Amino acid sequence: MTQRTATVSRDTKETQITVSVNLDGKGELDCETGVPFLDHMLDQVARHGLIDLNIRAVGDLHIDAHHTVEDLGITLGQAFAKAIGDKRGIYRYGHAYVPLDEALSRVVVDFSGRPGLFMNVEFTRGNLGTLDTQLFWEFFQGFVNHAQVTLHIDNLKGFNAHHQAETIFKAFGRALRMATAEDPRMAGQMPSTKGSL
Secondary structure: OOOOEEEEEEEOOOEEEEEEEEOOOOOOEEEEOOOHHHHHHHHHHHHHHOOEEEEEEEEOOOOOOHHHHHHHHHHHHHHHHHHHOOOOOEOOEEEEEEEEOOEEEEEEEEOOOOOEEEEEOOOOOOEEOOEEOOHHHHHHHHHHHHHOOEEEEEEEEOOOHHHHHHHHHHHHHHHHHHHHOEOOOOOOOOOOOOOOO
């Protein structure tokens, strides 16, 4: 198996971020973003996606977390795009339903080469810790634009905002794991009738 790893850095006047990914990892996270709830969500992605993530982010948190969260989504998307390569032999599509007590979320991803985010989530609280729940959309928008994926996120039920977020990120990790897995029946073929993605 070809090693599917990548490291990407983003350095702006607002943020300095470095992300390393191993798509065939053990689910290990080494993360410092300065936004504790975001770190908690990234741990869900790593653990449930069996993706190793090493993330260092320094941002203008004295303003708010917007630039840090958005730019982390961008950098993580770039790292995924680099690690996945030309996408030959992968399953391409991934999906997961994840419950947590009263909450249930569904995430579906397609490594299509066409960025698109379709997110249907009504958080029951505006903040989780220091993190504005509106910023989850910014994170996923940055990811899809730079990983070049189509991503559907639906929170189907739930009244605890922490549970809503956690089911989304766990399902996101599991959908990524399914989509990026190497399909032995594809044997290096492109998973598209077009011949490219």
